[in-house]
Amino acid sequence: MPNAKYIFVTGGVTSSLGKGIISASLATLLQSRGFKVTIQKFDPYINIDPGTLNPYEHGECYVTDDGAETDLDLGHYERFLNVPTSRANSITTGRIYKSVIDKERQGAYLGKTVQVIPHITDEIKNSIKLLAKNKAFDFVITEIGGTVGDIESLPYIEAVRQMKWELGKNCLVVHLTLIPYLAAAGELKTKPTQHSVKALLEYGIQPDILVCRTEHTLNKELKKKIALFCNVEISAVVESIDASTIYEVPFLMKEEKLDEVVLRKLSIDTDQKHDLTAWSKFLRKFKNPTKEVNIALVGKYTELKDAYLSIAEAFKHAGVANDTRVNLNWIHSEGINDDNVAEKVQDMSAVLVAPGFGERGVEGKIATIKYVRENNIPFFGICLGMQCAVIEFSRNVLKLKNANSTEINVDTPHPVIDIMDEQKKVTMKGGTMRLGAYSCQLSKDSLAYKIYQSDTIQERHRHRFEFNNKYLDKFVNAGMINTGMNQKTNLVEIIEIPSHPFFIGVQFHPEYKSTVAQPHPLFVSFVAAALKHQKSK
Ligand code: GLN
Numbered sequence: 001m002p003n004a005k006y007i008f009v010t011g012g013v014t015s016s017l018g019k020g021i022i023s024a025s026l027a028t029l030l031q032s033r034g035f036k037v038t039i040q041k042f043d044p045y046i047n048i049d050p051g052t053l054n055p056y057e058h059g060e061c062y063v064t065d066d067g068a069e070t071d072l073d074l075g076h077y078e079r080f081l082n083v084p085t086s087r088a089n090s091i092t093t094g095r096i097y098k099s100v101i102d103k104e105r106q107g108a109y110l111g112k113t114v115q116v117i118p119h120i121t122d123e124i125k126n127s128i129k130l131l132a133k134n135k136a137f138d139f140v141i142t143e144i145g146g147t148v149g150d151i152e153s154l155p156y157i158e159a160v161r162q163m164k165w166e167l168g169k170n171c172l173v174v175h176l177t178l179i180p181y182l183a184a185a186g187e188l189k190t191k192p193t194q195h196s197v198k199a200l201l202e203y204g205i206q207p208d209i210l211v212c213r214t215e216h217t218l219n220k221e222l223k224k225k226i227a228l229f230c231n232v233e234i235s236a237v238v239e240s241i242d243a244s245t246i247y248e249v250p251f252l253m254k255e256e257k258l259d260e261v262v263l264r265k266l267s268i269d270t271d272q273k274h275d276l277t278a279w280s281k282f283l284r285k286f287k288n289p290t291k292e293v294n295i296a297l298v299g300k301y302t303e304l305k306d307a308y309l310s311i312a313e314a315f316k317h318a319g320v321a322n323d324t325r326v327n328l329n330w331i332h333s334e335g336i337n338d339d340n341v342a343e344k345v346q347d348m349s350a351v352l353v354a355p356g357f358g359e360r361g362v363e364g365k366i367a368t369i370k371y372v373r374e375n376n377i378p379f380f381g382i383c384l385g386m387q388c389a390v391i392e393f394s395r396n397v398l399k400l401k402n403a404n405s406t407e408i409n410v411d412t413p414h415p416v417i418d419i420m421d422e423q424k425k426v427t428m429k430g431g432t433m434r435l436g437a438y439s440c441q442l443s444k445d446s447l448a449y450k451i452y453q454s455d456t457i458q459e460r461h462r463h464r465f466e467f468n469n470k471y472l473d474k475f476v477n478a479g480m481i482n483t484g485m486n487q488k489t490n491l492v493e494i495i496e497i498p499s500h501p502f503f504i505g506v507q508f509h510p511e512y513k514s515t516v517a518q519p520h521p522l523f524v525s526f527v528a529a530a531l532k533h534q535k536s537k
Pocket of ligand 1: 354355356357358382383384385407462463464465466
């Protein structure tokens with residue numbers, strides 16, 4: 001296409017309506033017609049990125065190849081589109097202001113008063129247009145975080161108004177709202193939607209399409225009413241009914257012709273039909289598994305599913321690849337000890353120990369790993385999970401009393417996990433971990449090599465601590481071997497116990513790279529190992 005088209009997705013009435021999933025579903029439909037699409041998220045908070053936020057505040061922190069710590073919606077974008085995102089896809093108010101203030105100090109605005117309009121709004125607009133540079137994409141979909149009317153998202157809404165005005169036919173606004181069902185009245189109510197459109201109009205934006213989240217079907221009359229009150233065509237009132245899985249939403253949006261309306265409104269004539277063959281197959285298999293398996297996820301945010309979102313999604317992809325429903329059992333590591341671990345994991349066919357930071361729950365993770373190692377239960381440790389496997393082995397096999405990570409105990413006599421050299425001088429907290437994709441060399445004959453079928457892999461990292469190579473010989477001699485290394489820095493990225501049926505720990509985060517189109521091989525093999533273990537029980 002000659003020029004990129006810009007689609008904005010705003011939200012009204014309430015948060016948590018699923019703007020990320022709607023954006024990703026629309027993108028999937030456009031992509032399935034052969035268009036190149038990218039999705040960008042604006043978050044209205046003042047942090048530079050969510051990297052310093054607690055998962056209780058913001059769920060999982062998602063990491064891109066280029067090392068940006070981002071909102072978890074970027075994970076959805078990658079899982080749906082199978083196209084990597086980057087730092088440019090995740091913008092916060094903090095980043096916008098920082099950039100403007102840095103420019104002001106450099107003298108970029110000499111003589112001028114720096115203001116929200118035009119300087120902040122220009123910065124916002126530039127970071128949208130940046131994605132369309134070099135004709136990389138036909139569509140740039142920009143999701144505006146927050147709810148219309150929030151004070152903090154006002155500059156973004158103003159930037160959308162300006163872009164709509166400047167770009168005319170090349171730009172449109174999709175507004176996602178809620179149509180609540182009042183059980184007492186037995187009715188769906190359109191008033192909150194009318195009000196949220198009114199709020200948008202006050203800021204100068206007439207939405208082109210309304211996507212209405214609802215628990216019940218919207219009949220023609222209701223759509224007509226919404227259209228009339230909100231100045232949109234009836235065909236542009238799109239129902240988004242609750243789905244049993246997020247992976248069904250692209251099909252629901254296709255039925256509602258969301259992408260067709262978008263293309264018509266942007267005057268794009270195309271006879272390209274959707275090719276959703278792989279997606280349909282995925283969904284069919286997801287809904288009709290022939291097998292079932294129980295896998296434990298041991299972590300410290302078990303009441304907060306968003307904290308391990310990419311891991312949970314990676315299990316869905318891997319489940320489909322194995323024709324299996326994976327029942328993830330979230331077990332809180334703080335409640336596990338040597339005495340109760342058997343009872344906690346007895347019905348599990350495999351155990352994953354989650355990533356994390358800090359001391360809380362670590363001893364429970366270590367007790368779990370001792371049990372699964374000694375009882376030949378398939379084990380997969382990610383980042384802190386891998387580090388805990390190293391600590392467990394050093395204490396119970398190498399008999400290094402009180403061995404630990406210096407993150408947990410700086411005075412441990414055996415720092416088998418220690419701060420990385422490059423981290424020793426770091427004092428600032430934001431964006432200073434070892435972040436993003438690094439390459440890793442796999443040893444031939446290892447489980448990792450068998451799984452990846454390649455000698456070099458690229459995986460994403462987010463950590464400050466690492467395996468302490470001073471202890472490497474001891475581990476290898478006792479049967480825990482390093483099978484993945486970073487060639488440049490000599491960091492241990494993967495450990496395995498070859499005498500165990502399936503025991504692997506990785507310093508990186510494979511979950512970030514699992515997508516519908518490409519389930520991650522480590523998760524696929526781990527689910528297969530769980531099935532095998534289940535059969536042998
Ligand atoms: N806290 C550990 C470190 O910084 C592990 C981090 C993680 O699990 N992402 O090395």
